[in-house]
Amino acid sequence: MRGPTAAIALALALGATGCLLTIVTRNVPQLAAPARRLPHRITQPVRDDARLAVLWVGHSTLLVQLDDKLVLTDPVFTSAVGQLSHRLVEPGIDPADLPARIDAVLISHMHFDHLSVGSLAMIAPRIARLFVPVGGLVYVPDDGYPAQELAWWEEWQDGDGLVITAVPVRHVGGRYGIDRAWQPRAFTGYVVRYHGLTVYFGGDTGYDREDFVAARERFPAIDLALLPIAPIEPRDFMSRTHLDPGEALRAFADLGARWMVPIHFDTFINSYDEVGDAPRLLREAMRERGLGDDRVILLAQGEQRVLVAR
Amino acid sequence: MALRLALASAAVVLAGFGSPAAADEVPTPTLAWTLVQLVPSPGFTVTTADGRAAYTMRWQLAPILYSFGVRREVTPWRALVAEPLVRYGGSVELFVAGEYTGRGDAGDRWGVRSGARLYLPLVQHGENAALSLGASHVYAGGANGMGLELGFYVLYGVLGVQLTYSPPLPVGESVTLHLAVRYF
Numbered sequence: 001m002r003g004p005t006a007a008i009a010l011a012l013a014l015g016a017t018g019c020l021l022t023i024v025t026r027n028v029p030q031l032a033a034p035a036r037r038l039p040h041r042i043t044q045p046v047r048d049d050a051r052l053a054v055l056w057v058g059h060s061t062l063l064v065q066l067d068d069k070l071v072l073t074d075p076v077f078t079s080a081v082g083q084l085s086h087r088l089v090e091p092g093i094d095p096a097d098l099p100a101r102i103d104a105v106l107i108s109h110m111h112f113d114h115l116s117v118g119s120l121a122m123i124a125p126r127i128a129r130l131f132v133p134v135g136g137l138v139y140v141p142d143d144g145y146p147a148q149e150l151a152w153w154e155e156w157q158d159g160d161g162l163v164i165t166a167v168p169v170r171h172v173g174g175r176y177g178i179d180r181a182w183q184p185r186a187f188t189g190y191v192v193r194y195h196g197l198t199v200y201f202g203g204d205t206g207y208d209r210e211d212f213v214a215a216r217e218r219f220p221a222i223d224l225a226l227l228p229i230a231p232i233e234p235r236d237f238m239s240r241t242h243l244d245p246g247e248a249l250r251a252f253a254d255l256g257a258r259w260m261v262p263i264h265f266d267t268f269i270n271s272y273d274e275v276g277d278a279p280r281l282l283r284e285a286m287r288e289r290g291l292g293d294d295r296v297i298l299l300a301q302g303e304q305r306v307l308v309a310r
Numbered sequence: 311m312a313l314r315l316a317l318a319s320a321a322v323v324l325a326g327f328g329s330p331a332a333a334d335e336v337p338t339p340t341l342a343w344t345l346v347q348l349v350p351s352p353g354f355t356v357t358t359a360d361g362r363a364a365y366t367m368r369w370q371l372a373p374i375l376y377s378f379g380v381r382r383e384v385t386p387w388r389a390l391v392a393e394p395l396v397r398y399g400g401s402v403e404l405f406v407a408g409e410y411t412g413r414g415d416a417g418d419r420w421g422v423r424s425g426a427r428l429y430l431p432l433v434q435h436g437e438n439a440a441l442s443l444g445a446s447h448v449y450a451g452g453a454n455g456m457g458l459e460l461g462f463y464v465l466y467g468v469l470g471v472q473l474t475y476s477p478p479l480p481v482g483e484s485v486t487l488h489l490a491v492r493y494f
Contacts, residue, residue, distance in 0.1 A: 083438055083465060117395070118434045139395050141435045142381040176394060176466060178346065178494060182337040 019237045027085050027269045035079065035087040038302045043097045045304065046070065052197050052223060052308035056299040057092040059267035060114055060203065062226055063304075066194040069103045069162050073190075073201050073226065074114040077122055082112035085268045088275065092302030095122045104164055105130040108203025109187035110139050110175040113268055117141050131156070131164060133188035139175055152188060153218075163193040167215045169205035171241045191219050197308065200225045200255055204264060206240050207247040212254035224307060225257035228264030230278040231271030238271060245282035249289055252296070259307055260296045267301065337391040337494075346493045347371065351472070353488030355411060362413065368423075368488055370407035377401040379431060391494055394466040398436030401429045405446075414451060421450025423457065437466050448476070457486075467492055 045063055047053050055063040060074035077095045080086045105127050107115050115136070120127070124143035132140055134151045150156060150166035157163045166188045173179075173186030180186075189211075192199045200215060200222045216222070229245045231238050238244075243251060245262070252260040265278035279298055286296055297305055337343075350367035357363075375388040379399025388396060397403070407423040425446025433439040442461035447454065455476050463470030470490035477483060 117437060121434070137381060138384045138393060140381060141379070141395070141399065147381065147383075176494070178340065178342045179337065179393060181340050181342065182335075182391075 019234060022272070023270060024084060026272070030086045030088065030269060031084075033086070035090045038090055038092060041090075041097075041302050042093055042304055045093060045097065046099050047304070047306060049310055050306040050308070051195070051310050052199075053304060053306045054224065054226070054261055054299070055092065055304040056261065056263065056301060058087070058089055058301045060108065060228065060264050061091070062201075062261070062263065063093065063098070063102075064192070064199055064201075064224075064226075066162075066192065066197045066199065069160075069194050070099055070101070071104045071106060071192050071199070072098070072102045072123075073106045074108055074203070075105060075119045075123060076113060076116040077119040078116050081116060081268060085113070085270065087267060088269070089267055089301045095119070098123060098126055100126055101128055102126045103128050103158065103162060104192070106164070106190045106192075106201055106203075107132045107136060107140070108169075108189065108201065109133060109171055109173065110136050110183065111204070112175070113270065114204060115139055115175070129158075131166070131190070133166065133173070133186045135173060135183040135186040150188065150190075151185070161194055165191045165193075165218075167191055167200070167218075168211045169203055170208040170211060171204050171206065189215070191215065191222070193219075198222045198224075200227075200257060202227045202243075202251070204228055204241070205243060205251075207243055207251060209250075209254055212251045216254060216256045220256065222255050222257040223259065225252055225255050225260045226263055227251055227260055229262040229282050230265035231273055232278060232281065233272040245278060246285040246288075248282070249285050249291065249296070253289075258295075261299060261305075262296065336385055336388055337393065339390055343391055343494055349491055349493075350410075351488045351491045353472075353486055355484050355486035358483045358485060364411050364413035366412065366486060366488070367410045368407050370405050370423075370492075372397075372403040372405045375401050375403040379435060393494065394468075395435060395437060398429055398440035398463060398467045399431050400436065403427050403429070405444075407446075409448070409450065411450070418451035421448055423448040425457070425459075427459070427461075436463075439464055440467065442472070444472075446474075461490060463490065463492075 045055055051067055053065040061076050062073045064071045077091045127145035130147040131150050134149050137149050140147050152166050152168040155165045169189040171187035173183035189203050190201045227248045228243050229248045231242050232244045266275050350369050353366045355366050375392045377386045377396045404426055409421045411419055423446045427442050427444035429442045431440050440463045444459035446457045457474045457476045459474045461472040472488040472490045474486040
């Protein structure tokens with residue numbers, strides 16, 4: 001490694017380390033603070049009146065109903081992730097109130113706030129099948145449910161019309177840091193199709209127009225896009241792997257989706273952002289783009305919305 | 311035997327530089343992993359006969375590990391590099407460690423320990439808490455000895471404590487407590 005290259009690499013490493021230390025430090029006061037209680041949590045999440053409904057549990061955890069099929073994304077119900085980052089808000093549903101059968105659990109990547117082994121243990125008997133990106137299966141404990149890896153653009157069908165396709169996004173693999181070298185493709189988005197309904201789950205991604213346009217070309221009638229809008233700051237550190245609210249709206253346009261539900265904010269401290277920053281900036285970006293609440297649906301934790309009624 | 315294991319390990323380490331495994335293969339050593347292994351686990355040891363205490367440092371490698379905590383679809387074998395969930399989710403490893411003890415003549419301060427260790431998960435498949443039981447042979451200062459070990463780990467195994475009891479035969483009885491520092 002030549003001198004300038006080594007110096008740049010060292011500077012980047014020190015910068016990243018400093019950033020991570022700051023984020024860890026910001027979590028310290030939360031260690032002793034209880035998660036904010038939600039006043040009215042839904043106890044019956046399956047809606048007879050819905051063809052397409054979405055419940056935001058918090059962070060990247062959503063329960064999506066497509067007719068009689070239920071899909072759960074990146075389930076996190078534990079009080080902390082990675083032992084050091086505690087929840088700011090309790091989960092939007094008690095895992096005991098989840099339906100007895102969840103047809104598919106989608107894991108976007110292996111980071112602690114997306115793959116929670118403690119949460120999977122809580123809901124294990126309900127999981128019909130779990131999906132992870134390539135290389136991720138090593139971090140999924142054997143709790144008695146089938147699990148499999150899906151490569152980008154690989155498809156799985158349940159024989160009943162439910163089709164799940166892994167789609168490329170821009171993020172990083174690994175779980176503990178240096179293991180990203182051994183898991184270069186262990187991150188993904190998913191497209192779920194059933195009975196003519198199409199849902200895009202972005203997981204955790206930076207902005208890459210090619211990825212979103214490619215998804216649109218393959219799936220030209222996306223009904224609902226579940227897109228992260230944070231962490232935002234420090235932008236130099238986050239931008240390569242995380243959408244900010246403005247970029248999320250660009251991705252929404254690239255995907256050509258009918259509705260967007262923003263996710264991945266105000267649940268854990270994983271950046272320099274303050275609670276409320278991401279939705280505030282999202283509303284500003286919506287105004288600039290002329291998008292209203294009828295297209296971009298900003299849910300509260302625990303809130304459910306029926307998008308297509310029976 | 312320990313020297314042979316150490317040389318074999320070194321060969322694998324060097325072979326792995328700059329060529330991380332494909333996603334669906336078992337991990338092999340990288341430069342970052344190798345540098346991290348240079349961080350020692352500090353500790354102190356007390357000889358029970360005379361109460362003499364000394365600081366120690368330990369560097370360890372696990373040439374072979376078998377995990378019984380992974381899914382059937384995942385290969386349970388690891389060489390040198392083992393992911394925290396693979397190790398602390400339940401496994402048996404053969405390990406070799408270089409040890410430095412801060413007392414005695416210069417030539418007597420270094421030793422080599424080799425043994426076997428069983429890891430058992432306690433909380434969240436061992437990621438939040440795990441324990442270990444181990445037995446080892448140690449060669450230091452021209453004498454052979456043995457050790458029985460109990461360990462407890464948190465934070466995905468990055469931090470832990472290992473208590474090693476060395477019975478009075480064939481060398482003096484001692485108790486050693488290490489702060490176990492391990493990252494993969």
